Amino acid sequence: MKQKQLVAQAIVDATEGQLSLDEVMSKIEVPKTYDLGDYAFPTFILAKLYHKAPQQIAPELVEKISGDAFDKVQAVGPYVNFFIDKKAFSHNILNQILDQKEAFGQQDLGHGGNVPIDMSSPNIAKPMSMGHLRSTVIGNSLAELLKKANYNPIKINHLGDWGTQFGKLIEAYKLWGSEEEVRQDPINTLLKYYVHFHQVDEEHPELDDEARAWFKKLEDGDKEATELWQWFRDESLKFFKSIYAKLGIEFDSYNGESFYNDKMDEIVSILEDKNLLQESRGAEIVDLEKYGLNPALIKKTDGTTLYITRDLAAALYRFRTYDFVKSLYVVGNEQTNHFKQLKAVLKEMGYDWSDDIHHIQFGLITSGGKKLSTRKGNIILLEDVLNDAVDLAKKQIAEKNPDLPNKDQVAEEVGVGAVIFHDLKNDRLNNFDFNLEEVVRFEGETGPYVQYSHARAMSILRKAGQIDLENADIAGLQDEGSWEVVRQLANFPAMIKRAVEEYEPSVITKYAIQLSKSFNKYYAHTKVLTDDAEKNSRLAMVASVAAVLKESLRLLGVKAPDEM
RNA sequence: GCGCUUGUAGCUCAGCAGGAUAGAGCAACCGCCUCCUAAGCGGUAGGUCAUCGGUUCAAUUCCGAUCAAGCGCACCA
Numbered sequence: 311m312k313q314k315q316l317v318a319q320a321i322v323d324a325t326e327g328q329l330s331l332d333e334v335m336s337k338i339e340v341p342k343t344y345d346l347g348d349y350a351f352p353t354f355i356l357a358k359l360y361h362k363a364p365q366q367i368a369p370e371l372v373e374k375i376s377g378d379a380f381d382k383v384q385a386v387g388p389y390v391n392f393f394i395d396k397k398a399f400s401h402n403i404l405n406q407i408l409d410q411k412e413a414f415g416q417q418d419l420g421h422g423g424n425v426p427i428d429m430s431s432p433n434i435a436k437p438m439s440m441g442h443l444r445s446t447v448i449g450n451s452l453a454e455l456l457k458k459a460n461y462n463p464i465k466i467n468h469l470g471d472w473g474t475q476f477g478k479l480i481e482a483y484k485l486w487g488s489e490e491e492v493r494q495d496p497i498n499t500l501l502k503y504y505v506h507f508h509q510v511d512e513e514h515p516e517l518d519d520e521a522r523a524w525f526k527k528l529e530d531g532d533k534e535a536t537e538l539w540q541w542f543r544d545e546s547l548k549f550f551k552s553i554y555a556k557l558g559i560e561f562d563s564y565n566g567e568s569f570y571n572d573k574m575d576e577i578v579s580i581l582e583d584k585n586l587l588q589e590s591r592g593a594e595i596v597d598l599e600k601y602g603l604n605p606a607l608i609k610k611t612d613g614t615t616l617y618i619t620r621d622l623a624a625a626l627y628r629f630r631t632y633d634f635v636k637s638l639y640v641v642g643n644e645q646t647n648h649f650k651q652l653k654a655v656l657k658e659m660g661y662d663w664s665d666d667i668h669h670i671q672f673g674l675i676t677s678g679g680k681k682l683s684t685r686k687g688n689i690i691l692l693e694d695v696l697n698d699a700v701d702l703a704k705k706q707i708a709e710k711n712p713d714l715p716n717k718d719q720v721a722e723e724v725g726v727g728a729v730i731f732h733d734l735k736n737d738r739l740n741n742f743d744f745n746l747e748e749v750v751r752f753e754g755e756t757g758p759y760v761q762y763s764h765a766r767a768m769s770i771l772r773k774a775g776q777i778d779l780e781n782a783d784i785a786g787l788q789d790e791g792s793w794e795v796v797r798q799l800a801n802f803p804a805m806i807k808r809a810v811e812e813y814e815p816s817v818i819t820k821y822a823i824q825l826s827k828s829f830n831k832y833y834a835h836t837k838v839l840t841d842d843a844e845k846n847s848r849l850a851m852v853a854s855v856a857a858v859l860k861e862s863l864r865l866l867g868v869k870a871p872d873e874m
Numbered sequence: 875g876c877g878c879u880u881g882u883a884g885c886u887c888a889g890c891a892g893g894a895u896a897g898a899g900c901a902a903c904c905g906c907c908u909c910c911u912a913a914g915c916g917g918u919a920g921g922u923c924a925u926c927g928g929u930u931c932a933a934u935u936c937c938g939a940u941c942a943a944g945c946g947c948a949c950c951a
Contacts, residue, residue, distance in 0.1 A: 339893075352893055354931060364931085387894065433951075474950060522949095567951090593949055602877080603947095610949040617951050644945050646878055673879080674945065681945085710913065724913085736887060739879065741944060748886070752913050754899045755887090762913045770910050808890080820888070823898090834906095834915040852910095874913075 313399065314338055316379055317349045317392045324374040328359055344790065347384065347391035348797065354388060364388030400796040401786030404847065407799060407854040408779055412861050415803045419810055420461030423635030426628045427453055427463055430554075430561070431641070433470030434546040435479055435500040436684050438553055438692040440675045440744055441642065447733050447867060448672060449640040450559045451815035454865045459810045464632060465559075469566025471543050472620065475504075477525030480538050481517060482507040484524075496545035501684070508685045522612060529571070529614055543568075556696055556726060558867060570623040574615055577622045581608065586658055601654040603647065621652050629663055636666045638813070643671035643739065670813050673741035690744050699750040700725035706752060707874070714873060723869035724758050725750070730868050731757025734815045755823045757868055760859060763826035767856035768872045770838050774849055782846040791835055792851055794828040799854050802862075815866060822862040829855045 318334040334351065341350045353367040360367055368385035375383050375390075382393040407414045429449025432442045453463035482503035483492075492499045511517045528535040547564070554560065578594075581587045586596050587608065594609040608619050628637055639649060649669035656664035675682060675690075682689055703725035707717050714720060732749045736742070752758040787796065801821065809817035838848045860870040 336891095337893095340890080341894080342897085343895095346894075350894085352932095354893075357931070389894065431951095470951065478950095591948080595948070605948060607948045612949080614949090616949070641951095642945090643879065645951080647946055648951085650878095671879090676944085679944095685950095706913065711911070740887080741880080742886080745886090748900085751900080754913095756899090756913085758913055759899095762911080766911060766914085773910055804890095817890095827898090830914060831916095833910080834912095837910065839910050873911080 313394050314349060317351070317394075320375045320379070320383075320392075321351050321371065321390070324371045325356065329355070341389075341391065344794070346386065346389075347382070347393045349392040349394070351390045351392075352388060353390065396788040396793050396796070397786040399786070399800070400788070400792065400847070400851070401784060403796060403800045404784050404786065404850045404854055407857060408784070408850055411857055412864075414858065415806045415861065416458055417460065417803060417807065419459035419807065420456060420635065423461055424632040425456055425461045425463050425636045425638060426466055426632050426634055427456075428466050428468045428624075428637075428639040428641070429453075430559075431468040431470060431566070432546075432550055433475065433684075434566075435476075435497070435504065435542045436470075436546075437497050437501060437689065438550065439682055439684070440690045440692055440695060441682055443692050443695075443729070443733055444672050444675065445640045445642070446554075446557065446559060447730050448670065448738060448815060449638075450557075450867045451734060451818070451865060452638065452640070452670065452813055454867065455806065455810050455815065455818070458806055458865060461635070461810075464563065465561045466563045466565060466628075467561040468624065469543075469547075469564060469568075471539075471546075472567035472571065473617065474522060474525045474614075476528055476539055476542075477521035477523065478507050478511075478518075479504055479542065480524040480528070480535060481521045483538065492545075496542075497549050500542060500545075505685065522614070526612060526614055553693060553696075556722075557730065558726070558869070565624075567617075567620045567624075570620045570627065573623040573627060574619050577619060577626065578608065580659060581655075584659060586655075596655050596658065598651060598654050598658075601650070603651055603654055606651045606655050618648065618651060618655070621648075622655060625652065625656060625664075625667065626661075629661070634663075634666065636668060637663075638668050638670050640670045640672070642674060644674065645669070646671060668813070670738070672738040675742060675744050677744045679743060695746065695749060696726055696729060698725075698746065699729050702750050703728070703752070703758075711874065720871045720874050723871050724752070724761060724874060727757040727761060727863070727868040728752060729757075731760070731819060731866060734866055735819045737816055738814060757863075758874075760822045760826045760863060761868070761870055761874060763829050764856055764859040764863070764870045765872060765874045766833060767829065767852050767859070770852050771849070771856065772872075773839060777846070777849060779846065779850055779853055782850070784847050784850045785844070787844060787847050787851060789836075791828075791832040792848070795825070795832050795851060795855060798825045798828050799851075799858055802858050806865075809865075818862055818865050822859060822866070825855065825859060825862070829859075 318331055318338055321334045322329060322331050337351060339350055341347055353364040356367050357364050365388050368388055368390050371390050372383050372385045377383050380392050381395050384391045427449050430442060430446040432438050453465050456463045487503055524535055528539055587594050588597055592611040593607055595605040595607055597605050606618050607616050609615060653664045653667055677688060677690055680688060700721050703721040707714055707721055728750055805817055805821045809815060838852055863870045
């Protein structure tokens with residue numbers, strides 16, 4: 311960043327103030343290839359000003375720039391290319407990383423502001439599928455990134471523990487369930503009832519009425535309904551927590567939908583007070599015509615509540631409890647309309663903080679091109695995928711590094727890491743069709759590739775023995791291979807900023823791959839542990855790579871084993 | 875029908891808030907372990923950036939239309 315400003319200033323000086331620093335800064339770019347330098351300024355905008363061809367302007371600018379601050383300044387066609395002083399630059403950046411360690415890249419974007427993140431939110435009595443993984447893993451990474459940028463994230467697991475579905479589940483249990491069967495295998499058994507309910511329901515729609523009646527009882531506090539609900543919820547949560555443990559993810563709150571049960575009356579009365587509620591077809595709605603949205607259904611004909619009513623209560627509760635600067639919802643893009651409605655209703659209620667609510671949407675995972683559906687039994691169990699990945703990692707270790715200590719732990723870290731990394735690799739919004747082989751792939755642009763790069767770096771440092779790098783003379787490096795690595799390292803803080811601003815963990819995933827690539831390339835061509843004058847600088851670079859890779863992985867929620 | 879999202883190599887995707895010959899990974903083919911972990915490195919091959927228009931000195935990138943795909947469109951979440 312400082313370097314870029316230096317370049318911009320040089321251009322401003324050379325043009326004798328014809329362009330402002332900001333103008334120049336916005337035009338400066340990074341050339342695609344190494345031989346074109348580190349920064350480039352295209353002279354097209356000067357063509358009109360000078361009434362000359364850009365190709366002619368570029369060399370004239372070069373004449374006026376003093377080369378002291380740079381290795382080289384060169385005109386190539388219409389571009390002025392800058393080669394920065396590699397040795398001085400790498401000296402600075404390596405010392406900075408060695409000094410700051412894992413704090414490198416930390417910055418104050420958030421001033422400590424609270425940011426509740428609604429994430430994961432699986433439904434009680436249903437297994438977790440690959441769909442839940444996305445929300446969980448994206449939310450977790452955003453939390454780490456926000457923390458790094460000095461926000462205070464609050465991870466909220468907004469459990470789907472309320473709604474008509476429980477009426478269905480209770481009805482199904484009453485019809486076909488057995489207590490013993492549920493005790494033995496809670497989730498799968500409950501799921502079985504639920505799927506069965508929907509099958510039978512196709513031909514006997516009257517079951518829906520029964521289910522609605524049960525949910526009504528539940529909302530009214532009926533003893534039997536509440537006990538069953540509590541039981542299902544406890545069993546489910548036990549199971550979910552085992553998966554979160556595997557993923558290494560913890561939550562600050564498990565307040566799910568049921569938590570807002572007693573907080574909805576207030577919402578309804580506020581809506582009434584502000585004359586926002588209307589009756590329509592026997593239900594209570596808020597008209598959102600002026601937002602170009604469908605009306606928000608606040609209460610059903612039978613008086614029970616809906617998803618949005620609870621989300622309104624939750625939004626208000628979070629605002630009061632956390633006084634947030636932003637409130638995030640990591641939820642699939644099929645719910646885009648819901649969040650538009652939510653924000654619109656809050657706006658109508660006079661809460662201007664509704665602008666601070668952001669729906670962090672993500673693409674759909676399909677299987678065989680079809681949407682995953684718990685009801686239709688078309689699901690991919692997260693548990694299975696994680697287990698498959700860990701098994702595969704075990705096989706790889708047996709094959710490639712049979713003498714590795716704590717094999718099981720490493721297999722866990724690599725297998726689970728591969729799955730998480732894969733989910734965070736692409737743009738959030740992309741849909742993807744689930745393909746097990748791809749998810750548990752360990753070669754190419756994958757999590758294990760990054761972990762492996764880190765392990766290699768650690769291995770060199772181990773072999774280097776006890777060297778006090780912090781006090782050693784790190785003169786800097788200037789060869790082409792290390793330069794690629796160094797400029798990647800220097801990019802880390804900017805990447806964090808971008809990832810936070812765009813709520814996009816994939817920025818970090820891609821960055822980690824790029825850094826790994828340049829490091830592996832370097833590794834293949836340069837022997838680090840050669841005794842010469844630059845050895846300390848090389849080791850400093852290796853230590854920096856290890857630190858930044860480990861930190862990148864941490865921000866993604868992936869472990870970085872020292873050996874694998 | 876309306877709204878949102880997407881359309882780049884056989885497959886999966888990058889392309890940094892328009893710029894210099896469009897990049898990776900996988901799959902295919904060919905090389906590289908007497909040398910810090912070959913989960914690696916290098917090479918070959920593979921593209922009318924969906925189509926048509928517009929803005930601009932410059933468009934894969936911005937705008938519009940068309941076509942195609944996915945998701946959503948009140949008593950599920």
